[in-house]
Amino acid sequence: MKQLTLLMLVFLLLAACGNEESGTASSGNIEPLTVEILTPEKVEAEEPTLLSASVMQGEETVEDADEVIFEVWESGNRNGAEMIEAKHTKDGVYEAEAELGEGLYFIQAHTTARLMHAMPKQEVTVGNPDPASIVPDDSDDTEGMKNVEEHTGH
Template structure:
């Protein structure tokens, strides 16, 4: 029995010393989530100037220093032909860019947002004009396609 205690006691002491949950190697405090709220209207007309807009916040505070906000825009069924449009910070965590949709259809915009070492990419539909429902192709693309395009855009 003494022999068993001689082995078990040091192991228990070592295990107890190494289980402090706050001292996990390489882990710091988790940063608060970045929230990207798309402000762009979901309906517009052909050939109208459209402001692509999103508000970026963290912990309820406006993010004024996002590393990058890029809007990826594509027509339904044509993600491979998407366009990357770089946004500029205008005020109070709002990032904007402009585009024009030349044809009726269902389009998607995805706000690729990198801020404070986090990347989020919410997506929204934009209906342009009064498209024929038969012309609309559901978006079944994987968001990794957008990440690939983003990496090409950023040169990373």
């Protein structure tokens, strides 16, 4: 009987330790992942463009995102999108640089963190493009997911 009690006690201790060691995703924080693109909506042509996004979960900055990948394409050319991996800088901000010619571009920040995924999209006007050259973006975001999968191999 003592052996059975001792065995159960050891089992309970191991189970309790396992609960304390659980990661962020199971720590009870069910707040959604929010991603805000910080890149201005209008930038100068012929200069590198800083792509920037802030990643939060509730009021907490996310310093440990699994990946933040900026998908960048010129209006009307989603198939020609460029995938640019961002690096964490500070305070939940992830950044990368892009060389963009004059035109209207779309930026989508594919962000995976804490077993969640967010992918906000924003228009960015570079320089003073000819309005006749601008094509509305009617692409489906599943195209973007395919681009990320091809880029990352996931």
